[in-house]
Amino acid sequence: MGNAHNSKVAALESFLKDHPYIKFITSSSPDYISLRAVFSLDSTATPLAIVRPQSASDVALLVSYAKSNGIKFVIRTGGHNIFGLSIVEGALTIDMRDISYVNIDKQSSTARIGGGILEGELVEQLAKEGLATPTASVGSIGHVGWATYGGYGLFRSNFGLGVDQIVAAKIADAKGAIFEADERLLRSIRGAGGIFGVIVELTIKVYPLKAILAGSLFYDSRDLNAIFRSFNVGYQALSAKGVPPQLTLNQVLVNTPHGRTFGVIFIWSSEDEATGRHWLKKVEALGTVVMNMVAMTSIPDWIRGAARFTPTGFHGEGRTRNIRQMTAEVTDIIARSFEKMPTDPGSMFAIHDMRGAALNSDIGSVFGTRDPHFLLEILGGAVVKENREQALDWSTSLWQDFKHIESGNLLPSTYISLEPPDQTPGDPLSKIFGSNDQEVRNLKGEYDPEDVFDLALPKLKNYL
Template identity: 35%
Template sequence: MSAALDFFKTMDFNPTLDIGSSPPSHLQSLISSNPNIKIYTRTSPHFDPLKSIWNLKYASNEPLALIRPTNVSEVSTIVKFCVANDLPLAVRSGGHDLFGRSIVPDAVILDIRELNSIKLSDDEKTVVIGGGIQTGDLVNFLDAKGLVTPASLAGIVGWAGWAFAGGFGPLVNAYGLGVDQIVSARIVTSDGGVKEADPELLWGIKGAGGAFGVITELMIRVHPLTKMLGGMVLFQFDQAGKVIEEVQKILGTETVPKELCIGVHFSKRGGAPMLSMAFSWVSEDIEEGRTWLERIKGLGNVMMDMVIESKFLPLVFHLHRH
């Protein structure tokens, strides 16, 4: 697991350094009445690392403060305070929101990355996860149990935010989208109330995610899997049209096994453009998967075959590094 994942899983907190001697006046009453809540103001040495996000277009955004709750009660306290004092509040986990909504200028940022618990059910069919769990931590935990759940290929992405955006990844044909894995949810609403989502609210959460409140806990489905095929097949750029057309014919006219998942995008390697095809075979029947792999490779001139037999965990980080 990367150092970045370990660094942000928990964060040291020193009130003298992180709150500072002159914290924002808006937060004085919250600070004085809740001395154990981790509040990082702009003078904190941890402020800039904590506010870093994926889309650098918004990297210069300066929130009022970042607050890292360690339990649901603290989330409730922070939400109540912001609503009562008319302070803008944004929630972040992995910080990969495309439009920078997890790092809003002059807002209180509720950084839920320390809500990262994982508990496996006795029947090993579900796990209960904290709303701030990072993909890498979840995949790593499940890997040790011989289990998987649909997830992003990037370990530093927050699982919940990824799932609420639909949750597409290499396991979805076999098991469904990330959002399809959600069985139940605990949410802190705008009045600070903590509730278990009823069927109607759960339906809404699956479509709109955090629009209904702060998701602090989810129960999600998990699935047994100890080996699969996955990786990239790189084709010559000038054959992209032909390869994509042939893939569309296969997907449109044949009964394709649900274990097969293919994604296509363009990339560069060594400065040269090429067609990159993400190939996943989500089954322990590796030989059938290799048959499909060879068929896909036969659609054009292959520059490089990076598909490997692996468990899901090494595949996640193998693809992310490239």
Template identity: 25%
Template sequence: MIRGFKGRLTAPDDAGYEDQRRIWNEAVRARPALIARCADVDDVALAIGHAARHGLPLTVRAGGHNFAGRSLADGGLVIDVRDLDGVSVDPERRVARIGTGLRWGRADPVLQEHGLVTTGGSVSKVGVAGFTLGTGLGWLGRRHGLAGDNLLGATVVTADGAVRDVGPDGDPDLYWALRGAGTGLGVVTELRMRLFPLVRPVTGTLIHRLADAPSVLRQMVEATASAPPDFNWAAVLTTAPPIPGLPSGVQGRPVLLVPVFSSSEDDAHVKAARSIGRPVLDTIAPTDFCTFQTSTDEAAPDGMCWDVRSEWLTDLDAAAIDHAVAAMEDVASPLSEFLFRPLGGAISAPDAPDTPFSFRHAAFMTEIIANWAHGEGAPERAAAGRSWAEKGLAGLAHLSAGGPDVNHLGLDEKSPRVNAAYSRDTLARLAKIKQTYDPQELFQPPPWTTAGAAHS
């Protein structure tokens, strides 16, 4: 069907179409006309040419973990890069070359063989590509910046079929865009990432009863103000997972999980966090980095339906904390979560790199994740889940730093809300870059294409 194509082509009537099409979020039902699973960079260029000749909307699929399912379009051609999965490390220069088909769960162990890391996903099944080309907020973010901050260069096949070595000295505008707004501009086939030494961090989770959550969270927020960049944490309001050692009265009940991460072995802030409130479980200990990186995978299983709302926040005040805790009284399902993550450190530093990321002034990010099962009654469950997430978001409006996280856009979110994921200046610059590299808009428009963001 595409002359010279070496990988696998799958159309809706072919055997295995559903397996090739399936992504993590079962709520996404888009049915592409052709899935081109590419064997190499030449296949990518051939698939782009085919889409251009036949007027097929183009999307790119890597880890398949985008909440809104932006890797698939109805009637489109999917360039599936999952088999571009090479990874190599130059330990002297501390640089990794990572094929964009990899997920963090396969990249991290290779980096760790050299005692090296970079800012990666907090769930190991997430794709390195989508994560890095969007915000890329991970456990090492406060210490080493966002994933895009550590992107040194990339190989990109653009709409004209050219294979470009993109970096500060080659297509610098495209390089700038890739570091936080990199979808919809071409197909990235390899990422070159800066690495950092890390062998054995101190990590684990503190679990608190919901009744204690407001006081614990207020103290955690206060402690964060003076915390070093080595120290990171998150607040996850959810239903207690079946963890051994959890008191029976807490199992299956809404709780506050506080995952803690420190790249310093003797971090006074870890000790301080452990002394806040009366955790019913404390699993903090020196840990193998890759083990920690997979420790929350079970909270995001395949085969379920999801939606999300997110927002960058200027603060996390008592009203917001009380609102989030109260939301757990009518939580949509056991896997639904109300999350907060701090920024600061390298992300917010005055000398942070100039990238499309527009929220370095924010102090926290919130994600409100609704989960439901597909099958009979799914539309009602979906409506309940979405309404829970929307209500959750509405209660934080007074703290909005201006918009949502591009990596956590929901299923049905549209402009102007999605445009607010970038500042107005950033949107204007991105629109010009799109015009230069994809003037015919072959690649499905990313959220930011329409200029005129809601904030400056």
């Protein structure tokens, strides 16, 4: 560490003596390693320091201090940015995780939640009151980071995306002011997240839901190619007749002790178990089931159980494509790639279909992709570092294979949370925000003209 670094750390430490509630952690602190940990195991950056504000005014104070002292800073919550972008070399990490309250208002079916709450804590607090809200299925993901960029969750066809649940937001801006976003700003926060300021609080919709019928269903995958194709033919036939919104299915290909295995995550977001089981039978009939873990469960229990299938971190990157239809051409490309998917448990593939309430949001947002589509989540990850390049070769090659598919079937849009940002310099911002791109730029100019939040995603200067 150079002298400039050390003197910035010393000055910050001395400043924080007057604000003892803000926790201050440096690389020599005993809990540094656990607090710095993020999902991307490729991330080796050393932050200037880590600070943990306890309230919105602490956040505002830190933003003002950083700005006036020329200190770059980055906001982190769950640390699940798949590219490790929530830790930046030499930048101050503002770790929001202590701001994690949940205040429920049953009258309006909403909850005010702290900007640093993790999904696992959120579902736990809501469940105590018999309530639920769309979240990611990984309990250690931060809710703000998941929901404000889109939020493809497991109740999406029933209740909509994460962005669709946001009814109010409080932000700490570049001047260190704290205020409620007006409807115009709120529209852009729903899709563009923290580029205008730190989101210190969200008010989100909540729904009465005590239990769900949920779990993984794995099919005989000895002939991966065949099961994947026949499943999709069958699922399309089911969809043509109409699948109820309570049912959300994520197709997955994962490495299990029995090898690469194709299955679905089945979520029936209703307490009507009998109808859920009726639909479960239909989904079971789409292949030969070899393992069925679907059961009535509470949402916190389901999230805890799902953690068994997701690594806590990996080397590598994500990739994504948005496809309109699962045509034979598309299933061919994916099925061929399955046989090449590395056997490292960090390599995975999932398909999130966007239908039902996720398409019909009447809440204003700049989220760019409301056409019916299938989001392909290609995780070129490796738990074992030596497998990293092989995993990336596989994910990149699958991603490339979609470049030349039948025109019109590949949507031009992308999902910022899963697409490598360094692939996009100069790319049109409309890939993320569709026709709302100029609206996002305009608001950025109004709320953060000096680009104080330049390390927040998406980094707008990449799109000039």
